[in-house]
Amino acid sequence: MDTFEAITSRRNVRAFESRPIADTDLDQILEAARRTPSSRNTQPWDFVVVTERERLEALSEVWRGAWHVAGSAATIAIVAPDGDRAAVQYDLGQVTMTIMLAAAALGIGSGHALVTDHDLAASILELPTDRFCAWLISLGYPADGPLRPIKRPNRREFDDVVHREHW
């Protein structure tokens, strides 16, 4: 799919069809993610791809807003080195966007979930003690119909957000 079509078609999807995502498509999304730039190329991320239903249901308990993970076809857990958790957030935002746009290019919807119960997430994902699960990105085919370019996004107007040469 064309890049701008992927950008304008991406939306938050939290209800998914039951059909699975092909392994080749999942791998293409992960290959895209791996290429994301990061501060000094530190690549402060690992990706745990979860497709087992029981594990997805367990993961959906790590935050009250993570319920959509339970019904996803797959969820990518973004895991980072533990330490200064705030310092890696910019890079984790970059990798999140790559994942979501790569997914949209394949017609696959995605939704963010925060993690608040880090101990539970670490236990489900069997993480080493020097890592933490920062974000979950649920993936699947949207239950309410395919992704299509959105004409009027729920966003601030272009002329409100864009300034020329100075504020």
Added chain:
Amino acid sequence: MDTFEAITSRRNVRAFESRPIADTDLDQILEAARRTPSSRNTQPWDFVVVTERERLEALSEVWRGAWHVAGSAATIAIVAPDGDRAAVQYDLGQVTMTIMLAAAALGIGSGHALVTDHDLAASILELPTDRFCAWLISLGYPADGPLRPIKRPNRREFDDVVHREHW
């Protein structure tokens, strides 16, 4: 350009041709940026697009690594509400990636710059006191030849970074 071609062609570009970016291309990049998701759709960003050479040269002084801004065809200053500067970094990472992939889709290279001299950046961009300039994204046609898909990116190996079902 196809989304995966944009993803695999994007690289850090810090030396640019002198030719300008068409206004319609700049606006398409900004339209893409505006559509980026954010926590509770807060859209904690404004974009100041700078193309005036003197202002670009002044901006290149806001961090020792921002020298490439001076020779860019345009630079997008990502401005955020001042306050908890760490809390917005994840969303700013998402919008950065959208900008860079939208640019790559148009054959336009991009490079990150941090801001450390916030007072200087605020003065050059004429920012109100409740905003700060968080990042600069320099844009332009790469001086060392067009963006092309990168076969072997300088990244951790796929099997090192991807885990299946659990760590």
